[in-house]
Amino acid sequence: xPADAGxxxxxxxxxxxxxxxxxxxxxxLLLGMLATWLDYELDLANDLARNFSDVTTxxxxxxTRLTQLSRQHLVLGEIKALSExxxxxxxxxxxxxxxxxxxxxxxxxxSSAQWEGLSATETPAATAWxxxxxxxxxxxxxxxxxxxxxxxLAAFPIEIPSQTRHWLLLVYDRANAVLHAHQDARQRVxxxxxxxxxxxxxxxxxLHFGVATRLERLARSVREFxxxxxxxxxxxxxxxxxxxxxxxxxxxTQQLADREQERTVLERAVIDSxxxxxxxxGHELHDGIGQQLTAVLMAINGLHDELQAKAPAFAEHxxxxxxxxxxxxxxxxxxxxxxxxxxxxxxxxxxxxxxLADITTRSSGVRCVFECxxxxxxxxxxxxxxxxxxxxxxxxxxxxxxxAGEIRIGLESRDGFIVLEIDDDGCGLPETPSKGGGIGFRIxxxxxxxxxxxxxxxxxxxxxxxxxxxxPNTP
Numbered sequence: 001x002p003a004d005a006g007x008x009x010x011x012x013x014x015x016x017x018x019x020x021x022x023x024x025x026x027x028x029l030l031l032g033m034l035a036t037w038l039d040y041e042l043d044l045a046n047d048l049a050r051n052f053s054d055v056t057t058x059x060x061x062x063x064t065r066l067t068q069l070s071r072q073h074l075v076l077g078e079i080k081a082l083s084e085x086x087x088x089x090x091x092x093x094x095x096x097x098x099x100x101x102x103x104x105x106x107x108x109x110x111s112s113a114q115w116e117g118l119s120a121t122e123t124p125a126a127t128a129w130x131x132x133x134x135x136x137x138x139x140x141x142x143x144x145x146x147x148x149x150x151x152x153l154a155a156f157p158i159e160i161p162s163q164t165r166h167w168l169l170l171v172y173d174r175a176n177a178v179l180h181a182h183q184d185a186r187q188r189v190x191x192x193x194x195x196x197x198x199x200x201x202x203x204x205x206x207l208h209f210g211v212a213t214r215l216e217r218l219a220r221s222v223r224e225f226x227x228x229x230x231x232x233x234x235x236x237x238x239x240x241x242x243x244x245x246x247x248x249x250x251x252x253t254q255q256l257a258d259r260e261q262e263r264t265v266l267e268r269a270v271i272d273s274x275x276x277x278x279x280x281x282g283h284e285l286h287d288g289i290g291q292q293l294t295a296v297l298m299a300i301n302g303l304h305d306e307l308q309a310k311a312p313a314f315a316e317h318x319x320x321x322x323x324x325x326x327x328x329x330x331x332x333x334x335x336x337x338x339x340x341x342x343x344x345x346x347x348x349x350x351x352x353x354x355x356l357a358d359i360t361t362r363s364s365g366v367r368c369v370f371e372c373x374x375x376x377x378x379x380x381x382x383x384x385x386x387x388x389x390x391x392x393x394x395x396x397x398x399x400x401x402x403x404a405g406e407i408r409i410g411l412e413s414r415d416g417f418i419v420l421e422i423d424d425d426g427c428g429l430p431e432t433p434s435k436g437g438g439i440g441f442r443i444x445x446x447x448x449x450x451x452x453x454x455x456x457x458x459x460x461x462x463x464x465x466x467x468x469x470x471x472p473n474t475p
Contacts, residue, residue, distance in 0.1 A: 025204040032196035040189045047181035052152065055094055055172050056140050059154040062092060063138075067156045067168050070100050070109075074160055083109040083116065096151065096173040097124050103164040105129050125169040128153040132167045142174070150174040214242045218249065225253055232257070268450055272382070293329045300325060349384040350376065353391055353409050360407065364399055368407040376413055383471065386447040387411075387420050390455075393440050394422035394467045402426025402465055417453070417470040425464040444469075 066089065073082035086098045090111050099110040105120040115122075120129035131139045132155035139155040154170040214236045224230040233253045236246035304318035353370050360368040391409055398404045404424035412419050441457070444467070448455040453471030460466045 022204070024207060025200040028203065029196060029200040032200070033193060036189055036192040036196065039192070040185050043188060044181055044185040047185065048178060051174060051177045051181065052142055055152045055174060055177075056154075058093070059140060059152060059170055059172055062089065062095070063154050063156045063168060063170055066098060066170075067158055070166070070168055071158050071160060073109075074100070074158065074163070074166060079109055083113070086111040094152075094172040094174065094177070095170065097169070097171040099123065099125055099169045100158070101125075101129060101167050101169060103166070105133065108166070120169065124151070124171045125153075127151075128155050128169045128171060129167070131155060132157075132169065150178045210238075210240075211242060214238065214246075218242070218246050222249055264450060267446065271386075271447070271450070289332060293325060293332065297322060297325045297329060349379060349387060350411065352384075352388050353411060356388070356392060356395065357407075357409055360395055360399070366399060366404060366407060368395065368409065370409045370411075372411045374413060376411060376418060379418065383418075383451055386451055387418070387469065387471075390444045390447055390467075390469055391420060391422055393444050397440055398422070398424040398426060398465065402428075404464065413473055416473050418473050420469040422467045423460045423464060425462060428459055428463060428465055 066086070069085055070082055073079070073085065082100060086100070086109055089095060089098055095111070097111055097115070099115055099120065100108050101120045102108055107115050107118050107120055107123060110116050110123075115125075120126060127143050128139065131141070131153065135155075136157065138157065139153065142150070142152050150173075152172040152174060154172070156168040156170075158166040158168055160166065217234065218236050221230065221234040225233055233246065233250045235250065236243055300318055300322045304315055304322060307315040307318050350370075350372050353372075357368040357370040360366065395407055395409070398407050402424045404426035406425050408421070408423040410419070410421040410423070445455050448469050448471065451471040453469060456466075456468045456470075458466050458468070
């Protein structure tokens with residue numbers, strides 16, 4: 001099948017949803033990121049809970065010991081010794097402040113001298129004192145200061161006989177622990193996101209280059225085959241389902257090509273048989289009935305001459321019979337030449353088309369001209385017969401349907417093709433032509449395809465209708 005000389009490039013429109021090679025990795029990336037974020041939140045919460053548990057355990061043990069120590073110093077009135085004892089505990093991990101306050105919230109002793117003598121509300125233990133003043137028992141909770149620090153507050157009551165209640169306030173700083181927990185969780189998120197992104201990119205590459213590109217190549221090959229621009233399906237390499245699909249398409253197209261070839265052979269045989277039968281009938285009309293009618297005409301002419309001498313009254317009847325027989329003989333000869341044009345078989349296609357133009361002019365009164373700039377060499381008998389029949393059908397269509405005043409038959413060799421053109425100056429093609437055209441057009445199209453060519457239907461520059469047939473110039 002011939003390929004079009006100029007193939008227009010088509011642009012692919014953006015569709016929704018997007019192709020699977022983009023959609024699947026994108027969905028997996030989105031789900032992976034969501035799972036990573038949830039894992040981040042859970043890990044962070046677990047780390048913070050574990051750190052809080054460690055701090056509260058330590059605060060419980062430290063608070064119990066310091067409560068006993070503070071009670072001993074308070075009973076003896078050793079406030080300075082109590083401060084020194086609290087200062088000795090500053091090496092405790094995460095401990096920010098330890099202080100003993102009286103029932104009014106005044107700091108009696110502290111791990112840092114700067115807080116002694118101040119109200120507890122003016123120290124980092126303000127929140128702890130606030131909770132202690134509202135509850136008679138031990139307090140252990142987590143809190144956030146105004147400056148954003150994360151702390152654990154602990155308040156232990158110090159009961160001394162015959163004295164008012166005192167409180168041991170502990171403040172543990174968790175800011176570094178929380179910061180490290182966030183950093184660790186964030187680092188795990190970054191690593192997980194990077195791995196997921198790389199995996200999704202790899203999945204996209206596999207889907208794009210391993211599946212989508214090959215499917216697109218297969219679809220393009222199938223489309224070209226369906227449009228008649230190729231005669232087979234290009235193979236797709238590989239050993240997967242795409243390869244199996246391409247092999248199935250190749251097998252299908254091979255079967256279609258075999259059936260098409262069988263159909264072409266059968267149709268060519270039918271046309272050749274019909275052409276031979278037309279030629280036989282034409283020859284029989286010309287050589288059989290034509291000769292007999294010619295003999296009858298000669299006998300009637302002899303009878304006319306005899307009657308003219310012996311019975312003039314009957315001579316006129318013989319003359320009328322002779323005239324009718326001449327007209328019938330002329331019509332029979334035209335029919336014979338149409339079925340088996342003598343110039344086509346004896347003198348070639350050019351003389352046959354010239355004779356067709358002359359007969360059309362004489363019989364229809366419509367001017368028909370034949371143009372052939374150069375002699376066409378080495379054209380097969382089958383090709384010449386098909387081109388003649390196409391020209392004959394196109395001329396008849398122009399006479400019947402186009403209301404033409406002039407018809408032109410053109411034959412020339414152009415760019416490796418034999419080009420046959422039939423133009424008329426008639427009414428032209430209808431605005432909405434019937435699908436596939438009429439039976440005559442389909443027959444012309446079929447004859448052209450049998451010769452491996454193409455047929456175009458349009459309008460010449462001056463208007464009207466043009467039928468153009470291009471076939472390869474091979475003998």
